[in-house]
Amino acid sequence: PVSSQRLPCTPLLQGLDSFRMVSMHASEYDLAHRVYALLSSGNIPNGLGAAAGPVQIHCALWYAICVVLLGLICVLVRFSAKPKASDCEDQSISALAPLVVTWIVISGGLTWVNKLIFAPEASGGFGFPFVTLLMLWHMVLAVVFTNIMRVLAPQLMPAAAQNKVTFRMYMKNIAPIGVCLAGSLILSNGAYVYISVGYIQMVKSCTSSIVYVLAVLVGQETFSLHCGASLLLICGGIALSSLGELDFNITGFGLQFTATFVEATRLIVLKALVSSGGIQLDASQGFFYYAPTCLVAMLVPFSMHAEGAIPWDKVWALHPVLLASGLIAFALHLTILVFLRHASGTTYAATGILKDAILIAGTSAYYSHPVTRLQAVGYCISLLGLDLFNRAKEMKAHWAKQTKQEEAAESTPIVQKGKDQV
Numbered sequence: 001p002v003s004s005q006r007l008p009c010t011p012l013l014q015g016l017d018s019f020r021m022v023s024m025h026a027s028e029y030d031l032a033h034r035v036y037a038l039l040s041s042g043n044i045p046n047g048l049g050a051a052a053g054p055v056q057i058h059c060a061l062w063y064a065i066c067v068v069l070l071g072l073i074c075v076l077v078r079f080s081a082k083p084k085a086s087d088c089e090d091q092s093i094s095a096l097a098p099l100v101v102t103w104i105v106i107s108g109g110l111t112w113v114n115k116l117i118f119a120p121e122a123s124g125g126f127g128f129p130f131v132t133l134l135m136l137w138h139m140v141l142a143v144v145f146t147n148i149m150r151v152l153a154p155q156l157m158p159a160a161a162q163n164k165v166t167f168r169m170y171m172k173n174i175a176p177i178g179v180c181l182a183g184s185l186i187l188s189n190g191a192y193v194y195i196s197v198g199y200i201q202m203v204k205s206c207t208s209s210i211v212y213v214l215a216v217l218v219g220q221e222t223f224s225l226h227c228g229a230s231l232l233l234i235c236g237g238i239a240l241s242s243l244g245e246l247d248f249n250i251t252g253f254g255l256q257f258t259a260t261f262v263e264a265t266r267l268i269v270l271k272a273l274v275s276s277g278g279i280q281l282d283a284s285q286g287f288f289y290y291a292p293t294c295l296v297a298m299l300v301p302f303s304m305h306a307e308g309a310i311p312w313d314k315v316w317a318l319h320p321v322l323l324a325s326g327l328i329a330f331a332l333h334l335t336i337l338v339f340l341r342h343a344s345g346t347t348y349a350a351t352g353i354l355k356d357a358i359l360i361a362g363t364s365a366y367y368s369h370p371v372t373r374l375q376a377v378g379y380c381i382s383l384l385g386l387d388l389f390n391r392a393k394e395m396k397a398h399w400a401k402q403t404k405q406e407e408a409a410e411s412t413p414i415v416q417k418g419k420d421q422v
Contacts, residue, residue, distance in 0.1 A: 062320035069327035076334035077149060080156055080341070096342060096351075103335045104355045108362060110328045111197055115367075117321060118193045126318055130310055131190045132302045134325065135182070139298065141326040142291035142333070150288065157285045165289065177286075178293025180266035186298065187259035194252025195245070197363040198371055201356045202241040203256045205382045208389060209234045210264040220271060226392035233385025240378025246370065287333060353383065 117134065119125020128134075146157075154161035165174070191200055209231045215221035242248060315322070339351070360379070364371045 059320050062324055065324050066320065066327055069324065069331055073145070073327065073331050073334060076331065076338055077153060077156075079338050080153070080334060096339065099335065099339050099342070100351055100354075103332075103339060103351070104358055106328060106332045106335055107355055108359055110325070110332055111192075111359065111363070112366075113321065113325045113328060114189060115192050115197060117318070117325060118189075126321065128314060128318055129193045130307050131193070132186055132298055132307060133310060133315070134322065135185045135189060136295065136298050136302055137322055138185075138326050138329045139182075139291050139295040142287065142330055143295060145330050146288040146291055157288055159285050160288045170289065174286075174289045175293055176269050177266055178290045179297045180262055180269065181290055182294040182297035184259050184263040184266060185294065186301065187255050187262060191252045191256035191259065194249040195256065196247060196367065196369045198360040198369065199241065199245050199248075199375075200252075200256055201360050202375070202379050202382065203238060203253065204260060205356070205379070205386060206234055206238050207260050207264055208386060210261055211267050212389070214264055214268045215271075218268060218272075220268065224392060224396060226395075227389055230385045230389035230392055233388065234382050235385075237378045237380070237382030237385060240381065241375045242378075244372040244374030244376075244378060246372065353386070 114134070115125070117126050118129045118131070119127070120129075121127040150157050150160050159165055188200075212221060212227060212231065216223050242253065360371065363369070
């Protein structure tokens with residue numbers, strides 16, 4: 001029998017019709033549902049209901065995806081192992097276009113596969129909402145691949161290859177970061193079960209605001225009126241985006257906001273540890289140590305069975321999909337690593353905003369989940385506030401640098417001319 005349950009993209013809250021953008025909800029335009037069907041049973045249903053019986057996995061297609069991902073990982077590792085051509089690290093977005101496209105495609109692919117795994121079978125997904133188990137699997141693959149990289153490309157991980165990290169360094173500088181990262185991954189992926197992908201990206205735009213507030217509270221930053229006004233714009237934009245969300249869910253919002261807060265805490269702790277001295281780890285070496293730490297930290301909620309009993313027979317049935325998800329996650333990490341080797345933090349942040357905007361527009365069209373005008377206005381206000389915030393931070397840093405240079409010039413003694421100087 002065909003299920004009568006409606007998809008989450010069915011129009012809700014008819015009173016907000018005036019705020020809706022154009023979207024396609026008819027079954028003949030429901031692209032997400034049709035691709036779901038092709039990747040599962042291989043047949044496109046005529047209606048929106050789920051096919052009877054358990055979802056069958058198109059294994060050959062998923063294995064082919066895994067092979068392509070393994071090839072991509074090998075290429076990225078090779079690029080990571082190459083020395084930089086010049087000391088000038090910052091390149092424009094246009095010069096890094098292949099990396100930018102790769103980053104956007106892989107990030108969107110990971111979001112799509114995870115959403116496909118978590119989505120209920122009535123919506124055409126695989127009905128496997130076990131977030132902690134999926135994140136555990138990601139960390140297992142990360143531990144395996146980083147150890148392979150340590151053996152095959154030791155120049156990428158000199159601290160790991162030479163065993164420079166002592167147990168005390170690990171407990172002080174690495175374990176807190178790994179625990180925070182584990183919490184952020186579980187909470188942020190758990191939000192995909194309850195709210196739309198586009199709305200999640202909108203909520204993530206407030207990360208810099210939370211980081212700044214926490215930094216002010218712990219004394220890492222001094223409060224600035226310009227930064228405070230920018231934060232109000234960001235928070236106001238997030239509030240408008242929440243009001244305009246058609247499928248708003250308080251549980252999903254709570255999970256994503258908590259994940260953002262945990263991620264901000266991780267960045268604050270990371271900055272404090274770096275400022276206190278000790279060993280410096282880049283993204284590649286850091287992930288070598290963070291992955292097993294995350295793995296151990298995730299075992300705590302996993303052992304508590306917070307998400308209920310796990311159907312292990314379904315885990316085996318979904319193994320090609322779960323393998324693809326883990327490979328995409330590791331490929332995404334390598335892509336970011338290569339990107340950071342050729343671009344500055346400013347270019348990385350600007351590209352991240354572009355990626356989020358494309359992801360919001362793409363998932364809205366793909367899942368037939370409309371972005372309302374109220375949401376669009378709210379997100380634009382958030383981006384404006386984020387731009388003003390970054391400008392205020394840059395101006396503050398410029399003033400601090402200029403003041404330091406002036407003080408250094410005033411304290412420099414005047415050198416008397418020598419006998420042979422004119």
